[in-house]
Amino acid sequence: MFPVELFQPTLMKLVEVLNRFGIRFHLTGGITAVAYGEPRMTQDLDLVLDGNAALRHRDAFLSALLEAGFHFEPRTAGDAIGRKTMFQILDIDQALKLDLYFESSIPGELDRSVMAEVFPGATLPIAGRSDAALSKLLWAAKGSHKSRRDLRQILVRASHEESATVRQMATSMGLLELLDTILAEAEGPA
Numbered sequence: 001m002f003p004v005e006l007f008q009p010t011l012m013k014l015v016e017v018l019n020r021f022g023i024r025f026h027l028t029g030g031i032t033a034v035a036y037g038e039p040r041m042t043q044d045l046d047l048v049l050d051g052n053a054a055l056r057h058r059d060a061f062l063s064a065l066l067e068a069g070f071h072f073e074p075r076t077a078g079d080a081i082g083r084k085t086m087f088q089i090l091d092i093d094q095a096l097k098l099d100l101y102f103e104s105s106i107p108g109e110l111d112r113s114v115m116a117e118v119f120p121g122a123t124l125p126i127a128g129r130s131d132a133a134l135s136k137l138l139w140a141a142k143g144s145h146k147s148r149r150d151l152r153q154i155l156v157r158a159s160h161e162e163s164a165t166v167r168q169m170a171t172s173m174g175l176l177e178l179l180d181t182i183l184a185e186a187e188g189p190a
Helices: 004-020 030-036 051-056 058-067 074-083 129-141 145-156 160-172 176-184
Strands: 025-028 044-049 086-091 096-101 114-119 122-126
Touching: 004 025, 004 044, 004 058, 004 086, 004 096, 004 114, 004 122, 025 030, 025 129, 030 044, 030 114, 030 122, 030 129, 030 145, 044 051, 051 058, 051 074, 058 074, 074 086, 129 145, 129 160, 129 176, 145 160, 145 176, 160 176
Parallel strands: 025 122, 044 096
Antiparallel strands: 025 044, 086 096, 114 122
């Protein structure tokens, strides 16, 4: 586990490559728990990318990632972009991992990104609060206990509208009962 700030050089290197090819993205996962909830450490960074844009530039994009010092298996990465699944890249200089998702788990989430100061002087797109909460709910449904705590923390400062959106989407996803269970759980020791 690492403090989020440790990822700044790695993330900014990736952002430069994404911007070069016009690939829309936003941060999701643990960094949204930090942005909307409480400071915590994370083992990696998760990004949702515009899979169609990545596919249009697949070969040049993958070459640029390699040139920037990221390690991955090019054939596997190319296949993941084509199938719009996820693959991991490792920043060789920092020995830090990033998970790149080429399809949104929440429909339309890239269109609802918000800008946030992720690091001092670095304002980047992150998943909106409702989408971040729904993403954590999906991970909780897969058994992630850390996502349960993150979900509660993300929703502590949610507006009435954001909470209503999460409840509506959770209902449509068949996860309302799990949402209510998680929100009713007491916070344990940190």
